[in-house]
Structure formats: C-alpha cells, structure tokens
Amino acid sequence: MVTAIATAEPDGCPIGDDAVGLLFLLFVASMETTASSIGNALALLDAHPEQRDWLAKNLDAVDRAVEEVLRFESPVQVTKRVTRREVEVCGTTIPVDAEVFLVLASANRDERRYERADEFDVRREPLRHLAFGDGIHHCLGAPLARLELAIVLEELFLGGMSLELDGPGRRLSSHFIRGFAELPATVA
Numbered sequence: 001m002v003t004a005i006a007t008a009e010p011d012g013c014p015i016g017d018d019a020v021g022l023l024f025l026l027f028v029a030s031m032e033t034t035a036s037s038i039g040n041a042l043a044l045l046d047a048h049p050e051q052r053d054w055l056a057k058n059l060d061a062v063d064r065a066v067e068e069v070l071r072f073e074s075p076v077q078v079t080k081r082v083t084r085r086e087v088e089v090c091g092t093t094i095p096v097d098a099e100v101f102l103v104l105a106s107a108n109r110d111e112r113r114y115e116r117a118d119e120f121d122v123r124r125e126p127l128r129h130l131a132f133g134d135g136i137h138h139c140l141g142a143p144l145a146r147l148e149l150a151i152v153l154e155e156l157f158l159g160g161m162s163l164e165l166d167g168p169g170r171r172l173s174s175h176f177i178r179g180f181a182e183l184p185a186t187v188a
Contacts, residue, residue: 033075036179040073067126074131
C-alpha cells in the first residue's frame with residue numbers, strides 16, 4: 001500500500017510530498033481510532049455492568065454492541081470539510097470555500113434519529129451512524145475497526161475474563177479524538 005501511494009499519479013501528476021501526509025493519516029486513523037474505540041467500549045461496559053453482564057450472556061449481539069459503542073462514543077468527534085459550492089443548510093447560506101466543522105458526536109446523539117439518544121444500550125437496534133463518516137469520506141478501515149472491536153469483546157467474554165477499571169482513566173486531550181490516554185484496569 002505504501003508503494004502504491006508513493007507512486008500514485010492522481011490526474012496524471014506524481015503525488016509527491018502529499019504521499020507523506022496521506023500515509024500519516026492512514027497510520028493515525030488505523031491506530032488511534034481503533035485503540036480509542038476499544039478503550040471507549042471497555043469504559044462504557046464498566047460503567048454499565050448490567051449491559052456488560054447481558055452481553056456476556058448474549059455474544060450473538062456483539063455486532064450490535066459494537067455499533068452502539070461507535071454511535072455513543074465515536075472515536076472521531078469532529079471533522080472538517082471545505083465547501084466546493086455555496087450551499088444552504090437549515091436556512092443558513094454557507095459560501096463556497098468555507099471551512100465547515102461537522103460534529104459527528106452530536107449527529108450520533110440526534111434525538112430526531114435515535115430514541116433515547118443519550119442512553120448507552122447494547123440491545124439497541126443499530127441504525128446507520130456517522131462514527132466512520134459517510135459517502136466519499138467513509139472510513140476506508142471501517143470494516144477492520146469493527147472486526148477488531150468485536151474480537152476484543154468476544155475474547156473478553158468467551159475467555160470468562162473479568163475486567164475491572166482501576167479508576168476513571170485519563171482522556172486524550174483532543175477536540176477531535178474521543179479516547180483514553182490511560183485506562184488502568186485489572187483483568188482476571
């Protein structure tokens with residue numbers, strides 16, 4: 001993949017130094033967001049022991065729990081786009097070339113879309129969310145991130161392990177990524 005990116009010629013022009021930025025983005029996106037999703041899942045299940053216990057007995061619902069973790073605590077909270085044309089949103093005109101910050105975390109808690117949007121519920125019937133973006137900006141690694149999170153949860157419960165958090169943890173200092181810098185835990 002690195003070679004393909006480094007030798008790419010979008011629109012017939014060598015990608016050049018843009019390859020470094022793209023590779024850095026792919027590295028961060030594949031590591032930071034997945035680690036954040038796993039930490040968020042563990043913290044949510046620790047904070048909701050009744051749901052953790054239900055999930056341990058209903059492992060066929062792991063995919064549902066994965067989607068709820070991603071919806072409720074999206075690893076990417078905000079993303080920026082630049083308008084390519086003038087557009088009107090809810091009665092407000094946004095001019096061409098305007099920087100627009102999309103608050104994905106807010107969209108994933110929209111009461112018009114999700115019943116009891118501010119409640120974490122691993123039993124919730126999954127609806128499409130924006131944790132991985134949408135359209136042409138949908139995350140390339142979304143299937144892998146979902147799989148990794150599902151495997152962590154399945155292994156935790158299949159192995160009969162118990163996980164106890166040793167304190168509240170320390171959140172990342174970021175406006176964009178929702179995750180933990182530290183999440184001390186005891187696994188037994």
